[in-house]
Amino acid sequence: xxxxxxxxxxxxxxxxxxxxxxxxxxxxxxxxxxxxxxxxxxxxxxxxxxxxxxxxxxxxxxxxx
Numbered sequence: 142x143x144x145x146x147x148x149x150x151x152x153x154x155x156x157x158x159x160x161x162x163x164x165x166x167x168x169x170x171x172x173x174x175x176x177x178x179x180x181x182x183x184x185x186x187x188x189x190x191x192x193x194x195x196x197x198x199x200x201x202x203x204x205x206x
Contacts, residue, residue, distance in 0.1 A: 150180030
């Protein structure tokens with residue numbers, strides 16, 4: 142995944158982590174990591190949903206033939 146920002150939760154988490162690092166606020170850094178994890182989970186769910194939609198669409202096309 143590298144350094145690309147995946148969604149708004151990921152971006153928010155990165156900002157919080159950076160701010161926590163700069164200020165020495167470990168709680169803020171942890172919040173940032175949690176936000177990034179939530180963003181990664183949402184991305185995973187979106188990918189699965191897209192695959193299911195694609196698979197269902199493909200099955201529907203076969204039924205028409």
